[in-house]
Amino acid sequence: MKKTSIKDIAKLSGVSIATVSRVINNNGRFSEETRKKILDVIEETGYQMNFSAKSLRMNKSFSVGILVPDISNYFFSDVVQKIEEELFELGYSTIICNTGRNIEKETAYLNMLRSKLVDGIIVISGVDEFVFHYDDIPYICIDREPLKKEKTIFISSNHYQGAFEATESLINNGCKHPAILMYDRQSSSAKERFKGYKDALKKNNISYNESSHLLLSGLEENFTENLQAFLERTDQVDSFFAVNDTLAMKLFSSLKELGEKIPEDFKIIGFDDSPLAHYSSPTLSSVKQNTDKIAQLTVKNLIDFISSGKIINYQTILVPVELVVRNSSLNN
Template identity: 50%
Template sequence: MTKVSIKQIAELSGVSVATVSRVINNNGRFSEATRKKVLQAIEETGYQTNYVAKSLRMQKSNTIGILVPDITNYFFARTVQHIEETLFEHGYSTIICNTDRSLEKEKAYLEMLKAKMIDGLIVISGIKEFDLVDYSSMNIPVVCIDRKPTGKASSVFIASNHYEGAYLATKHLLEKGVKSPVILMQNRESSSSSERLKGFKAGLKEAGMPFRTDTNLLVVDSRKNVLRVEEKTRQLFLKAFSKLETCDGIFSINDDLAILALDCLKELGIAVPDQVKLIGFDDTLLSRHTSPKLSSVAQDTLKLAETTCENLLSLIQNPSLAVSKQQLVPVHLVERETT
């Protein structure tokens, strides 16, 4: 099929090229009769807008890049889903990049997104703080979720109140009679895990209990999604839990770890919640189907997504108003059968 140009559409419609452009972009003044003539010509010829040329001309692609460390993770997947739906409603398409917690992969994706001329970037979590210098040449607004940005460029940092969530979980365990609580963590750093550890310590301090790494902290070596390396992680858990003779309550940094911990406790013959009480973080779908059902701290993924999109779209539409700010989204505790 011969490629049809906007000039040919204008000739067939009996209007100017500028008028055709206004109709296509639904921007500017034109009559209903003109709109119908242009749309009829477009339909008859099968004309399609050259979006690459349009992006170069207007310096706008109506595309948003999203960096996510693990798309199989329930929290990340739900947040990205809400973001995509919201942006689509505002006329934006999304390019979702699963970095697998790899800095090399992340840098490669940033280069690709730069070539795609994206209008904005959303960065969700990650293994370290997001250095704004790495993307500064893209000259676009950035919103970070659960990953603190560094550098001099303006940005928005949005996160669940992880400190509050961990504090609530710890306080809940203590109110249930736990005397020797343990926080269960993975050995990878993130702003969210750091805040959850602080919240756990705050809960202990309020109860007059000192935090000791030998009795209140259990770290497992699992740098990727624990569900992908379940058997290796399970063996680590079994070995570690067998040494926790005084532990009668566990706050897990996430539900995936909590669910594996629940299985290991059963294998060791430790009854939950009678001997050890257990609470997770994220309130995933699986937490409602374990036996016993897992207590957890719920994050509001919809609110996180809405807040993210609201800030990003505002920055795109008003780039001169760009500033650095931080917003926290409340969490709440969901009590089930493990506590």
């Protein structure tokens, strides 16, 4: 069977070869009607581009690398999926690299992505500021501040806003001593959530004390025992702001194991509005991040960066969040 060429597509579509090329590369002017007509012909004929030849001709690989610290995390997997869908629509493939929060693994992946000549890199979260030693690859940071701020764009949910509103919601529902539950490692997003929590206390004339307000969690198996010791030491605690829904669910389990009731004895608000929040008992109040907006902004700015070869202005783009109140933080 004769292989369909771009010339055949143009003839069958009744347009010029240049127009077909513009539609395929999503570059230049053409109507939506023309685009649909050409794409229908491409689908009918099973036309496949020679991406190797295209890459050589345009000096582009049409691929983007994504560094993610933990693909099992709901927020990370959700935003990665949406970024991948956006990029696919624009003709880009993605290479997803799960670093496991390991700096050596991250460095190895960065070198691998560079060797594969990716057109750009998206860096999602991480404990330390992102350091990239190469100026030849455009990159965008999500929830992880770059060291060289003049080299990129930083896109983040408004973690401060989410934490502030969550904490104040607990206080407005009668809580006098809300504590914060967070990991013993701190990313830039966690630091902003911690700041928002403390400022909400300050606004409501509640003095912050680390020993009675801060509960840290690592990978320990004895979280229930640690929680019990914390509650015995700080018998005023009546509520928790957990910096993500996974930690909130950890609290649910341990508090119930200790014979406590939610929300009667302790009110809880999480962060991320993961599926867990909808199906827990009671349902979990949580801060919802706008992953659609984050994905759209990331892809648009990266593609603009790739096309122009430069960032015109360094920006920090904060995407608003929304507090979703459910039964875990409401008065009965």
